Amino acid sequence: MWTGLPEFDLSQPWKNLWSIDPDVTYLNCGSFGPSPIPVQEAHIALLREIESYPARFFFQTREDLYEKTTNRLAQYLGTKGDNLLLAGNATIAMNIVAQSFPLDPGDEVLLNNHEYGAVQLIWRETCQRQGAVYGMAELPHPINSPEAIVESIFARVTDRTRLIVVSHITSPTAIQLPVKAICERARKHDIAVCVDGPHAILMHPVDLDDIGCQYYTASCHKWFMAPFGTGFLHTRGALKSNLKPLVTSWARSLSGRPKHWKDRFLWQGTSNDAALLSMLPTLDFWNKIGEETFRRHAFPLVQQAHERIAELFPREPICTLPPEWNGSMVSIPIGVTDDSNRNIGQPDTLQTTLREEFGIEIPITYWNGLKLIRVSVHLCTEQRDIDYLVDTLKKLKDRGTI
Ligand SMILES: Cc1ncc(COP(=O)(O)O)c(C=O)c1O
Missing domain, CATH: 3.40.640.10 (Type I PLP-dependent aspartate aminotransferase-like (Major domain))
Known part of the structure; x- marks a missing residue:
């Protein structure tokens, strides 16, 4: 009979509990959240x-x-x-x-x-x-x-x-x-x-x-x-x-x-x-990990990403409520656009550059005349992922790509 979640080791770095491609900096669980490995195993066991x-x-x-x-x-x-x-x-x-x-x-x-x-x-x-x-x-x-x-x-x-x-x-x-x-x-x-x-x-x-x-x-x-x-x-x-x-x-x-x-x-x-x-x-x-473990990890990290990206692209924010009100995802204005009918399957050129040149998966959305970068942080996100994103955005800004 199916026994559900297998035992797993809680002492390893959180990221090891996911099977994310090591060549990718995945900052888009706001679109598609990858299952942790123990959940994948339980899922496959049920299928079997x-x-x-x-x-x-x-x-x-x-x-x-x-x-x-x-x-x-x-x-x-x-x-x-x-x-x-x-x-x-x-x-x-x-x-x-x-x-x-x-x-x-x-x-x-x-x-x-x-x-x-x-x-x-x-x-x-x-x-x-x-x-x-x-x-x-x-x-x-x-x-x-x-x-x-x-x-x-x-x-x-x-x-x-x-x-x-x-x-x-x-x-x-x-x-x-x-x-x-x-x-x-x-x-x-x-x-x-x-x-x-x-x-x-x-x-x-x-x-x-x-x-x-x-x-x-x-x-x-x-x-x-x-x-x-x-x-x-x-x-x-x-x-x-x-x-x-x-x-x-x-x-x-x-x-x-x-x-x-x-x-x-x-x-x-x-x-x-x-x-x-x-x-x-x-x-x-x-239940085993604790939801608060996720929030304690993700909320400050997304807030840090917000502050550092907003410093690179100083614009009026779309929301001035305290960061903990919003949580583990933030959308930051990085430019303007008059293209509001962009096809969802045709990403913005910055999104493509981040993905193809730097291995960063992150959405650039067009909303209300603004170009927004939406950062999602989860337990599988590490400080170095945010550092890499911010450094890359700075490089692209200096290069004139943004
Ligand atoms: C606010 C909101 N509603 C609905 C959906 C649709 O979710 P799904 O594609 O899983 O049905 C999404 C997906 O991104 C969403 O962000």
Whole structure:
């Protein structure tokens, strides 16, 4: 039987727990977080077990393991297993919300100008289909208080606003948004809130029931570093029975369990479940390491990177909140751009130079007319990685490349 997380040595340098290419300085777990080796091993071991007797896994073992994984993840995130649906990633979870949320013609869904591009597209198309209004709030620039963020969103609310979609931590700008305060205010207006949360998992303690949103969507591969293909959708109360799956299948348990509201989601056709269920050993991994160990390592290092890069490129910051408010990722303006339609598959030339000439993997994003460098720091990041990044940026600045 699968035993989950293998034993591993905690006394070695943190970086040795990852299998990152030694020729690469990897500063982009904000996009794709690599799993630690013990989690990879648990994941592969589960895959082997599935392959050794697939019918036993799909008919007998799978649903118990799903429930166990869901309950452990729910406990970690401050909610009950019954409120949590495992999903392949945040994109799938957000599409389920978009497909399920009731919108009449003229109703409004309100996002803001720091939201993730694909999430914007999901809601723009959903609003178009339903004859609803796709609203866009502008957050203050620079962001200097959580209260100002809340005010800027509610300044845009109308009596037809039905749903606010808001990141817990924004993707292009790496800013934590005050989601609990947004939910409290939304409740007074009878507006639902959907929080897009993939960057918050592990970066900050997340208590889903305490946040008080109607929906919370996340991937778990970024900071939490579960295998790729892991995520969840959190919802509660009567909203659960209104959720519509993206895929229709048997809509019932395959092991003969009693009827349950999750039945339409638990089986979406035969798939490889090893990644999703490896959230269990990932929870064990972080339990063993301690989340605070990660934060104590990553937060000061990202703050140091921020200060040193901002000194090289003196520009107005996009956020003046204290660094610990934001966490282990920071976006720093290094220039301006009039190209806002850049294809995501065509990186900025600086990003390509950093990758190809210097082996540094880091995103350069275009946002609101600014070119931003987004630094992600995790336990597998070392001081010398930040030194190398800063020295390289200085070299490229002196060379006139930036
Ligand atoms: C804020 C935010 N939401 C959603 C997503 C989508 O995540 P995934 O591709 O894992 O579905 C991302 C990915 O970078 C993101 O940063």
